[in-house]
Amino acid sequence: MYTGISTPAPEPSRFPAAPVIGYRNRQPATPFVQAALAERIDAGTTVFSEGDDAGNVYEVVEGVVRLYKLLADGRRQITGFRFAGDLLGFAPQTHYGYGAETVTKSKLRRFSRARFDRLVNDEPALAQRVLTVTFDELRSAQEQMLLLGRKSAAEKIASFLLKMAERQVDTLEVRLAMGRADIADYLGLTKETVCKTISELKRQGIIAASSASCIEICDRERLEDLAAGENPDIF
Amino acid sequence: MYTGISTPAPEPSRFPAAPVIGYRNRQPATPFVQAALAERIDAGTTVFSEGDDAGNVYEVVEGVVRLYKLLADGRRQITGFRFAGDLLGFAPQTHYGYGAETVTKSKLRRFSRARFDRLVNDEPALAQRVLTVTFDELRSAQEQMLLLGRKSAAEKIASFLLKMAERQVDTLEVRLAMGRADIADYLGLTKETVCKTISELKRQGIIAASSASCIEICDRERLEDLAAGENPDIF
DNA sequence: CGCACAGTTGACAATAGTCAAACGATGTGG
DNA sequence: CCACATCGTTTGACTATTGTCAACTGTGCG
Secondary structure: OOOOOOOOOOOOOOOOOOOOOOOOOOOOOOOOOOOOOOEEEEEOOOOEEOOOOOOOOEEEEEEOOOEEEEOOOEEEEEEEOOOOOOEEEOOOOOOOOOEEEEEOOEEEEEHHHHHHHHHHOOOHHHHHHHHHHHHHHHHHHHHHHHHHHHHHHHHHHHHHHHHHHOOOOOOEEEEOOOOOOHHHHHHHHOHHHHHHHHHHHHOOOEEEEEEOEEEOOOOOOHHHHHOOOOOOOOO | OOOOOOOOEEEOOOOOOOOOOOOOOOOOOOOOOOOOOOOEOOOOEEEEEEOOOOOEEEEEEEOOOOEEEEEOEEEEEEEEEEOOOEEEOOOOOOOOOOOEEOOEEEEEEEHHHHHHHHHHHHHHHHHHHHHHHHHHHHHHHHHHHHHHOOHHHHHHHHHHHHHHHHOOOOEEEEOOOOHHHHHHHOOOOHHHHHHHHHHHHOOOOOOOEEOOOOOEEEEHHHHHHHOOOOOOOOO
16 A cells, blocks of 8 residues: 555545545645646646546646556556646547646646547647657557566666656756655655665765755766666666 | 576677667577568567567467567566557557567568558558557556556466456456466566466466466456455465 | 476575654744 | 644665576477
8 A cells, every 4th residue: 555645535436446445645636627728736636537537638838747547455556757748638538547646736738628639630730749649658658568577676766767867958967856656656666665776876876866856867877777777786 | 687588599789779688589580571461470480679670560460479678688578469450560660669579370461661651541440440559559558557567466467367368259268379488578577476376376266277378267256356456465 | 209398386585565763854833 | 933743755674575596297299
C-alpha cells in the first residue's frame, strides 16, 4: 500500500474492480470540471480518473501532470509525466485508460472530445501531430518496459535523471518537479529505495544535490553508462 | 544480471549509442530478407533487429513473433507477442525501435514501406486499422507497465495466462506457443521464477498442466483476483 | 537409443521492500 | 519573528521476494 499521501479522505471508487481501501488522492479530490479554456489548477488535483467517460481532451499549457494506473490495493504505476505542450486523453476510446493528476500548479486547456475531433478532422497538421505524439508515446512506453522489467534500481534512477535532464535548458542541473513517491511509482521502486539510490550516486560523485529537487550531473558519462546497463556492477 | 541467453554469437551493432558487447541473438541471426509475399520462416528467426533501417512492414499470417529490446549486456525485455493478423514495424520511423523474431514456424507477408504507405493512403479503412492498432498497442503497453512495475511474480503469471487464454477458442485450456525464457523476459522475471510460480499455482489447484506448454485454468476466479492484485497474500 | 535442450527443483545469495526513527524545509499562528 | 506543526526526505536495521547457480528430469529428435 502506498502512503505518502497527504489527504486521507477516501474517494468513492468509480470503476468495477476498485475496492475502497487505499484509494486516495493526495488532494481533497476537487475534480477539475469547470469553465472553458486554459484553466489554473492546484498541485495534486485529479484531472480525470481511470475509467471515467473520456469526454475531454486536455493540453498542458503550464505545469506537470502525472498519468497513472492503480491496482485494487492502491499500488500505483505512473505511466508517464506530461509537460507544457503535451496532450492528455486524446486516445479515441470511450473511457480513459489511466488517471491524470497535476503534480504542480498547472494550466490546462480543455477541449470537448467532439470539438477536439472536429479540430483534428479540419486541420491535417493537427491530425499529423496527434499521430506523431501517439507513436512517440508508444516508443517511450516500450523503453519504459525495458526499464521496469530489466534495469536495476541504480540504472532506473540514472535513466530517469537523464530523461528529465533532456527537456531542460541546462542539462547538467536537473530540476525535479515531482516528489520521491512519484519517482518511485514511475520507476517501479519504493520512495525509500529512490532515496537510498540517489544518496549512493552522490557518494560515488556521479551526481550532487543542492536540494532534494535540484540535482547536478557531475559525471554525465558514468551516468549514461549506468543508464544503458553498461555497468551492472557499480553497486 | 540476467542471463538465460542460449546463443553467444555476438552481432555487430548498428546504431550510435549501442556498444558492441552483449548484443546477441538467440539464433544464428539469419536475417529474413528474401522474396515478396507470405513467406515461410523457421522458428527462432530474426525478422529485423532494433536499429535496422525500417524498410519493411510485416503482417503475421501464421505463427507467433516476439518483439524485444536489449540492454548492452544481453538482458532482454520482450515488449509483446504478435499473432496471425497483427502488423509489425509500421511505426513511421526511419529505424525499428525494437527487434522481432519468430517464436514458432511462421508465415509473414512483407510490404516495402513505400508500398505500405501507398496502401494506407489509398485505403481509408487500412489507415483506420493502423490507427486503431496503434492505440491498442499503447493501451496494452500501459497495462504492461503496471504489471512490470507493480505486480508480484504470481500476479504476473496469472495476468499472463489470462491474457493468453483470451485469444483462444477454449479459454480454459491455454496453449503457450513460447518457452519459459520468453515468458520470463516478457514478465520481467527469470525462467526459474516462472517455473516455480507456475508450480506453486498448480499446488494451489488454480491451474493444472498436461504438459509445459498446455495449461488448464481450474479456478478462473482465483486466477483473475490474483491477476488484478486483489489477493496480494496468497504466497 | 541416446543426445540435446527445455523445464523443474532446491539451496543459497542479493536486491529491493518494510518499518521505524530522525531530519529538514516550509508555512502558520501567536 | 520565532515556535511549532506538518509533510516530504533521508537513513538504518531487518525482512522478503526474486535471482543465481547447479543438479536433475523429462521430452523430442536424429
